[in-house]
Amino acid sequence: MSTAAVPRLSIRGLTKTFGGARALDRADLTVLPGEVHGLLGTNGSGKSTLIKVLSGYHAPHEGTLQIDGRDVALPMPLGRSEAHGLAFVHQNLGLLPEATVLENLIAGDHERLNAWRINWRREADRARALFAEQHLDLAPGQIVRDLSPVQQAQLAIVRAADRVREHRHHGTPGLLVLDEPTPFLPQEDVRALFAMMRRLTGSGVAIIFVSHDIDEVMEVTDRSTVLRDGKVVGTFDTATTERPALVEAIVGRAVRVARRAEPLPAADSVVQVTGLSGQIVRDIALSVQPGEILGLTGLIGSGYDEVTTLLAGARSAASGRLTLAGRSLPVPGITPARAMSERIALIPADRQRAGIAPDLTLTENAMLPMLGGALVLNHGRLRAATRDIMRRFAVKAESPDQAASELSGGNQQKLVLGKWLQRKPLLLLLDEPTQGIDIGARQEIYDRLTELCAAGGAVICATSEFEQLEIIAHRVLVFDRGRIKAELKGDDVTKSAIAEACYQAQVSHAAE
Amino acid sequence: MRPSSLTYQLERFGLVIVWIGFIALFGALRPDTFLTWSNFSTIFGSEAVLVIVTLGLIIPLTAGDFDLSIAQVLTLVSMSVAIMDARMDLPMAVVLPAALAIGAAVGLINGAITLYFRVHSLIVTLGVGTFLHGITLWIGNSQTISGVSMVLMEWVIIQRIFGIPIAFYYAILLAVLIWYMLSFTAFGQQLLFTGRGREVGRLTGVSVGRVRMTAFVLSGLLGAIAGILYTGTTGSANPSSGTYLLLPAFAAAFLGATCIKPGRFNPWGSVIAVYFLVTGINGLSVLGFRTFVQDLFYGGALVLAVMVSQLVSGRKERAL
Structure with missing residues (x-):
């Protein structure tokens, strides 16, 4: 050196x-x-x-x-x-969360602790000295779950600092x-x-x-x-x-990608949301017109990804109204079953847990929303319908009887998309739709979305991938701490403009 | 894995092949006692109760829940039937519906506690089962009650078709019904998603709570049917009858999940697993082994079954 x-x-x-x-x-x-x-x-x-x-x-x-x-x-x-x-x-x-501050503080500190005998009093004194030195308002006996979020963060940091x-x-x-x-x-x-x-x-x-x-x-x-x-x-x-x-x-410098979202003729909106509040988002209003892909984005923790889960009834909203094709309903009353009957579909972000059941077959995964309360399932017909989805959505698989876990992430996601699009939804909600998916499958998913829009469908897509929005979104709403802070339309929907807006949103916040 | 491949077919029918191997082995060793129709028809008839308990178990197991209380439902119902019939002289038209109602009520209690308080069903049904056993001992004064009317025995064990007691056909009929329910109704698919993809099911409109509740009630009902047949088979009610059925039923349920439809709890696999286990024990006792082989065999089979199913799923993961 x-x-x-x-x-x-x-x-x-x-x-x-x-x-x-x-x-x-x-x-x-x-x-x-x-x-x-x-x-x-x-x-x-x-x-x-x-x-x-x-x-x-x-x-x-x-x-x-x-x-x-x-x-x-x-x-x-x-x-x-x-x-x-x-x-x-x-x-x-x-x-x-269930353990005390002291237990969390010394957890895993094998190097210092005697594995056969922990002197709890001495450890508590040591912890108190550590907290005093860092001016932290923490007591060794507190249960971590009862701490405020910032106290928890402080504890985690002081623990890490103590170790090194x-x-x-x-x-x-x-x-x-x-x-x-x-x-x-x-x-x-x-x-x-x-x-x-x-x-x-x-x-x-x-x-x-x-x-x-x-x-x-x-x-x-x-x-x-x-x-x-x-x-x-x-x-x-x-x-x-x-x-x-x-x-x-x-x-980075603006490198334009091939934009797919064609300008839309002016039209009345088919989806209107007003006063939507959840855990993070507050009083959100938005609308989507037929054939439009509305992108929602923001930095982590901004709440952009909460809107889709609330509208699909995956989590319950605190307040809000949704008007869909002229019918108005309160968002807190939406359950997944209600969302389905209103022809709302959600492609969830957590594919392995909420998108597909990996142990079950492609047919079972794809056909679940089509069964209703049937007492006589025709397996031949269900298999044929699944084959049809596999063909139309280019799901590469050997057989509809395969376990879904045997497919790649991209093929799984195409199957999930097919599962929901066969119901011809009025409103399609996407949450990080291309997470962990290769470029080829991405393009195919974009193709299907473009087709859906051409047929007059309305899409809301929450994603942290700005480039994806530049490619497919007609309009983008940028979220910051639970609120919409910017709207980008038409030619303004570029990766760099979105990023700019995301970081800009914070400036206005800091200025508040 | 291609469903038509040879390894897959071997996997599906592996247990059947081992079963036939067992029969051949014991038959060769003791042709005159083991390999007789009367021995087999006795096995088929007397173990129908175990088949039904196993069928009852696989419904909540498919939905991801355990029902450890089912064997004590059997005991309680068996005791109640004996008391209502032999002591109170009530007609069967009252006794049988009352017996089924007990089973359904226990299922409702199991489901309500599991779902409302979000306690693991393993713990809930362990406690409820022990509680039911207490009730059984209480109402039966800790004694075996006999003197059950011949009508019940007539329609459970005395009547035979092709030499096999009619109880066997009840068990097969129930297996058919459950097979149909699991394979050909939307509810069967909802059960499956509740167990193997609960969040996917929930987001696809399956009301997971109602499905789990129904599964508990169905297993309670099957436990009650098994209890009625138990009383009919022995002509009496014994306060410890169910205690010895729980582990064999679990062993059969998990062993059954390694065949016919590997990786899934399935009724035909369960039926085959029950008779496989019983054949093994019957054969060993014919060879002169004493009662301890039962525990060795059932316990060993349960552990072996879950090991095999882990190996199978592990192999699938590696194949990715």
Whole structure:
């Protein structure tokens, strides 16, 4: 090392491929002691792959890792990262809600604890000292479930810091990786977390702060590294970097994709939603005209993905009215069965749990919504109808009697689409419809959606993939903290404009 | 896996083949005692009760729930029938509907507690079953009650068709009905999705709670039918009768799920599994092994069955 400060962490040439696609492409990252280092990028930019390589979840194909100037062999064995001074706080925090603060704090601290005898009093005193030092309002005996969200986040962070602070093998402070800890926290609580992060870095700990939120990154980081399509775009000094430069680094130069959404003639809307509120969204109003694909998007935690689940009755809404083809009904009264009888269909995001039953056959999966209360099932006819769906939706499978688990993700999703489109829905709701699906199957799904629209169907598509919206959406609503903050139409529906609007939404919020 | 492939057919009929192998083995060793029609017709008739208990189990199992109380429903109903018939002299037209009502009521209680309080059915039915056993001991004064009217015995065990007691045909009739329900009605598909893809089912309009409740009531009813037949078979009610049927029924249900329609609880697999297990035990006792072989055989079969089904599903996962 030529410079004065030996980096806490240094990654060189990290490459990871998944079935030919490069999730990480010769990525470099240098984190200095005592700095907060932002890691930025859109979905699929390689952020999480990089984090998962560090935690040992993924084995990279190429690349080297140095910690405090020492070479560390990759792949990192799972569970060994703490011994190297790396600790992770993921978005779900990894706390056991039923257990006490103290139990959570010491859980998994095998290195320090005597496995045969835990001195609970001494551990409680130690915890109290730790909380006092970090100015945290936590008591060892509290049950974690009773803590506020920010207290839970603080506990998770203080636990991670405790594990690596002494960095027991090497006597240097460690490195914390905070993976999106803030999206569900109110603004003032985010500040409290930032103060805590600053206290930690003051004692020499380095922090990698993974976030979608540019404002938070501008506020708390010293430097940031931006990833795009698996490559490092650059590392920026936060103090001397302007916001638009960072946005452009994240989104990239506008590369137009082939847009499929043709301009629509003016028409009366077929779907109207007013006053819709759920767990995150508040007082949403929107409408869709026949033949239109309405895209809903936003950053994580913004609530864009809640609207579809509420309208399909998958979760119950707090309030709201839906008018569909002239019929008006309260959204809180919608059950999945009611949604079906109103000709609403939902393609859920969690395909393996909510989209298909992997153990059951293609016929069973595809025909369930067509059975009603039948007392005499004609298996020949059901199989023939499934074959018909397989043919029309290009589901590649040997037989309709196969288990759905034997199909690829793309073919499963085409089957789910066929299952619902055979009911000729008036309103089709999509939640992340192309998650984990290869390019070919994506195109086929877009084809089917285009056909549906040509026939006058109305589609609402919630997705975090901006490019997908540029391709298929006629109009896009951008959500921020439960509300619609921007609307993009026609030629304005571009990947970069959507990204711009997502990040812009937060500026207006910060200004509030 | 292609459904027509040889390995798949072997898997479907593997248990039948092993069963035939058992019969051949015991027949060769003891041709004059084991391989007689009277031995087989006795097995077919007397184990009809176990077949029906197993059929009752597979309905909630298909929906993803356990019913450990079914054997005690059998005991309670058996005892109630004996008391109503032998002690109170009530006509069968009253006794039989009352018996079925007991079974259905227990099913409703199991379902209500499981669904309303969101407790795992394993725990609920374990407790309810033990509670029912307590009631049985109480009303029967912990004694075997005999003197059941001949009418019942006549229509359960004495009447024979092709030499086999009529109880066997009741069991087969119920197997046909359950097979039809599981395979040819929308409700059968709803049961399947409730067990194997509950969220998919829920989002496709299946009212999962109602399906699970119905499954509990049906298993209660089948437990009650088994109880009536038990009293009819032995002419008496014994307060510990059901205790020895629960494990064999579970063993048969899981063993049955490895054949005919591998990977699914299915009535024909269950019927075959019951007679496979009983043949094994009968053969071993004919060879002179003592009663401990029952526990070895049933317990071993249950563990083996779940091991086999894990192996089968594991192989499918690896094949992906």
